[in-house]
Amino acid sequence: MAMWIQAQQLQGEALHQMQALYGQHFPIEVRHYLAQWIESQLWDSVELDNPAEETKAKHLLDNLVTELQRKAQLQGGEDGFLLKIKLGHYASQLKSTYDRCPLELVRCIKHILHSEQRLVQEATNASCGTGGQAMDTLSQRHQQINQAFEELRLATQETENELRKLQHSQEYFIIQYQENLRIQAQLSSLSSLPPAERTQRETTLQSKRATVEAWLTREASTLQKYRLNLSEQHQKTLGLLRKQQTLILDEELIQWKRRQQLAGNGGPHEGGLDVLQSWCEKLADLIWQNRQQIRRCEHLTQQLPLPGPMEELLSKLNSDITDIISALVTSTFIIEKQPPQVLKTQTKFAATVRLLVGGKLNVHMNPPQVKAVIVSEQQAKALLKNESTHSESSGEILNNNCVMEYHQATGTLSAHFRNMSLKRIKRSDRRGAESVTEEKFTVLFESQFSVGGNELVFHVKTLSLPVVVIVHGSQDNNATATVLWDNAFAEPGRVPFIVPDKVLWPQLCEALDMKYKAEMHSGRGLSEDNLVFLAQKAFTSSSNNPEDYHNMTISWAQFNRESLPGRNFTFWQWFDGVVELMKKHLKPHWNDGAILGFVNKQQAQDMLLSKPNGTFLLRFSDSEIGGITIAWVAENPNKPGERLVWNLLPYTTKDFSIRSLADRISDLNHLLFLYPDRPKDEVFAKYYTPPLSKAVDGYVKPQIKQVVPEFTTPNPEPSGGTSTFMDQTASPSVSHPNNFGVYPSMSDSMLDPDGDFDLEDTMDVARHVEELLRRPLANQWSSQQS
Template identity: 50%
Template sequence: MALWAKAQQLPPDSVHLQHIRDIYGEHFPIEVRHYLAQFIEEKFWSEVIPLQDTPAYEQYVSSLVNQFIQEIENKAEGSTEASEYFLIKLKLAEAAKMFRQRYSANPMQLFNFIRQCLAAEMKFLQAAGADFMGMAPALAMSNSASEVLHKLDDLRRRTQATSEDTRKLEQEQEAFALQYHECTKVNAHLQQLKNQGGPAAVQDQQTLQYINRKEMLEQELNRRVAGLMELRLKITEKLRQTYQVLTQLQSQIIDEELIRWKRDQQLSGNGVPFTSNLDQIQDWCESLAEIIWHNRQQIKEVERLKQKLALDPPGVVDVLPTILTEITQLLSSLVTSTFIIEKQPPQVMKTNTRFLATVRLLVGGKLNVHMSPPQVKVTIISESQANLLLKNDKLLKGGDSSGEILNNTGTMEYQQTTRQLSVSFRNMQLKKIKRAEKKGTESVMDEKFSLFFQSQFSVGGGELMFQVWTLSLPVVVIVHGNQEPHAWATVTWDNAFSEPGRCPFQVPEKVPWPKMKETLSLKFKWATGRGLTDDNLRFLAEKAFRGNYNETTNNLLSWAQFCKEPLSERNFTFWEWFFAIMKLTREHLRGPWVDGAIMGFVKKKQAEEMLSTCPAGTFLLRFSDSELGGITIAWITDTQEVFSLQPFTAKDFSVRSLADRIADLSHLVTLYPDTAKELFFQKYYTPYQDQQQPINGYVRPVLVTQVLGLGGNYNTPHHNVFMSPDATRDTPSVASSYAGSVATTATGVGGAPMGHMDYLDGLDETSYVGIDLNEFMGGYNR
């Protein structure tokens, strides 16, 4: 009860306490929050929950919500002698019944709402200066969810009130019709008396009675007419106000929450963590659709009643048709805006390769669209076609596409348990692509396309027909794997720096370095498991700006600097270099990188200066400047010289891992600055028995890394933790700072040490600089 206890300590007149009270209403009585405070905070906040989007998570939520409702029922059935508690028990019982009716089929909605309420409480208590040391971590949610729910409750109350007024209007009109009919009958009797003969006294008496009756009825009719006019004006004004509140709330949900979800979805393509709240947004949109539909029906009903009894004086403008048009347009906007791509297609798309995507209609369940399931068609369009589409807001014709997609049609299906109307395209394949003419330095990897999803369906028994469409995030189409790096450059730039509401698919030509470095770090973390340090990012800035980087100035990195212009004295661009390192780290170096064993982004000269003051055998790992996707080992010798091995690449690590290569080299003792290498790398060593496992009856040879002249450690299963370099050995005499490394084939049986090949002993080690060692040893291994 730590959170609720803090709330109760706030002064009664505190604005923050009032905000907390406002969180709760008919949808979640504050009495439930109070009497089940401990259960709510322990189960919905502090307890560790399973990972989302897993069966265990859904089962956990369902069980917890059921347990929560049971707790409320138990509380309501508890015995007490306090008479004032009787009303509380009734309130709790009503709440339990309401929760069961509303959330039994969708426990996730109640689960998310309770967590949002707790987050809102935390926000207001933090604003009030409450101390939360030692409490559970705050839930990273805003108060917007609670605000939306309150507005929806307000709209439901408004709609209910208007519905009652409409029923009253119908009853009043029926009563007026009866009295009007009675008045007509009295007039008919009067007319009949005038036409009949008879004693004058009797006729005058009857006539007077009917005249009095007529006057009374006419007075009552006039009163009813005034009441009807007033009631009609009241209903019209209520409908107008409801429409205004609906417009504001729909804008908040569609233009803020859903647009934010789409932006977060796009940023997730660059590695930004993405916690989807699409189910919550669907709940809001469904509630909106339901309320809009009810108000639309009410407007039509009031119009029907008005036509049944015309009372408006001449010249009075009936505003109901205008409100009906506006609220129908509001519904249309809601439907078309909630036709969204839940799972985006790959943004780098290779021809003749299978891919998938999922489209979802958030309001499909409430509007019963699934009763006649709509079909969805997918085409690929160019940037210029996307521009025309947005300008004209019309569906494309059959031939308006930029390629051919197989398996590009599907029927939306409704899942009763999740209340989702969606279609998953699991076997789409791009067979052909039509490209635009290139200008200047443009390449096919700069060209952006988009997948265009379109459908049409009717609601209300065919009363309204909707044509809906949506565009995927930009995709770059490639035909060969070597086009992938540049394609990802285009996608990464677009995801990170595109502005909301842009013309497809415009992006800035230059971006501030702070935004770029954030993008690079997130991208690297998403791919490798660990982001980049400030030192790493300064190194990257120096590289990207070709040495012209100044932290005190507003540095703008251009698209050309990013991925068009080669780096100084290199034949590759900054992005190609960065992408190759990211790929190498993801595929072969992830563990050591996450552990912090790889320094990585450091200049060669700086690495030499760092090692120059270290004991012999100290080494560090840095990414190569000269070779794409390469990593080198720099170490200091007994003579205080610093050498670097020829860079290892993915091809090398596919033969023998980095950890095993470091284990092979006994002169590598301490990882910079002062950690024994086994503490970082031993857990990644390949077990000796795995290396010696026979294949088809043959003993498998093992490739062992060796730097000639420095000896090697070939007793793989017994790596010494602290192994000093041999002081008597010869230091390699190399012409450059790269010492050649060779992969030596060795075998061992029964744990016997494996020796290197004798015929290599007499060779000059400097002759191996730059040789592809796997290729060099290929003939021997065969």
């Protein structure tokens, strides 16, 4: 209810905009009397483009009607009788209006609540500004636009008043002109009268004619002046309209599209589209009013031709304003919901296009159809250069036609493509080292419609963000790299789909941090130390000084074409592997600050050797994509008094699908403190799997448990005492063979403290296998039958 209380305090134009949100589709009385209930419902949890959500929307509608009926019944007394009748009527009205389309009710209320929130926020920012606090840039820009609209409204009203004066003056001129013709006719008829009478009447009529003709001469000059002044006023208004339209379309709308593109990398995509639509609708309304005024001027000029340049001036004004409205309509045909930028063939996908001025220009009276086709980079270039008038396709999209729908509650005209599927794709010849995952396509949406009773016909087109087409999930990683680079570094107005081949390292850091934060769903992104670690990996550098990397550039080839030194994967493939591992299994631990992650072996050793035995940390594997290892400090069992840092062979997604990280850490009793000095149970206990329950139906469920033989100490049985454990070490029959590989009593590099499974400097593979087979297995299976 807090929002409604604030909304009622709005004043001036903001109050008018708030009141305009309501009508027969949703009465303002319903908002008022059910304010608390309405604001407590989870309207945003309903996905409007998902038909399966209709049941949830129907439930909300039924509850709304029930609540309204209950509120009506509570009204009593003489004053409450009429309100009781009115609320009951509204309950029936809403039920009949939305019963067959409950999602439209949700759309309506979401639009109302978001619009109220925006209006209240803008009013709050404005009041802060008048109180001496600096108004933020966004509010200043919005205020500038709103002030310009007020100037345009006044200018349009002034030309309307002047046009009416002109019309009135011209009508009186025509009456006097007709009077002059009548006098001339009377003079012509005097020949039949006697000379004396004819002379007397002729003198009177000639005097009257002279007076009228003198007035007509003066008035004709005045009318011409009125017309010229009015055309100058229209020219000024058109100049203001162009300026305002440039500000909205070339700045605000472009910035919205840029935010939408960065949202593809995980950036915040703030709404703002409803605000843009309200501005575009105001523009359309003002442009159309001025166009109608100019056309009326043309009609008046044709009705009473006068010498002068008016015909040419009006023709130029008409042409100019037609260009303005054409630019507005074609620029406001936008993609509200982009298709996926990594698009897999034979997979369903969705998209939504919207015409921001559709409702204002009554386009919905004859709903246009929108068609979607996929085109190549070269075809997109030809379209933007107007070298191609017809839409050539580079593939076949199923369900690619959709009729635009008008939503009265929100005033939006949009087409929702819900079930498109790319059946096939035609690839072009690739250049040099370019792979299929570097080839960019785009989805072209096009439509045609008319406005003003077929006065103007528009053929509109809009291109989606670049799309990389894949046929197998294994291509997703490299395709995502292409999309991330394009989203991060594309310039507005570029030729499709040119991006720089090199960028400054801090620019890439910003993109990687944005992606990482989005996947972790938290504010904890990449620290400066993390970014230094990544720089060392990308540039094969040992410098720990962030300043050393500020002016360095990284190329696309370094990012995701050339493998890292000594590895068979690229920088991006390694980073993306980390992101996927964290997103699927370790997100809570990262957000808790339990994972350092971006630490190399030497750093881990230096950090741990200064800490007590049993201190450990978690770092990402250098040698394996999507791997994380535990490094800890402990005594060397073979050399008393010597302390070493050990690393488990890296865990991967497969390992964590068997047993979670927290449980694995709990299993290892020699791990005591998470670096620098936090007791491990304090950090991980809330994620431990609860102990198994007692036997059910006479059977005991076995449990997988991790051990490292040389560091194993007796473990107390969990409460209950009857559970049977399966201790798991490195048995290939149980898990990934790289799960556990730390054997500190051995000196070969397979069991090396650095934890990287590397056989190059040791005995051959056969000798390792032979050595392993001689060791006693640490896995024990036992079961108890009843």
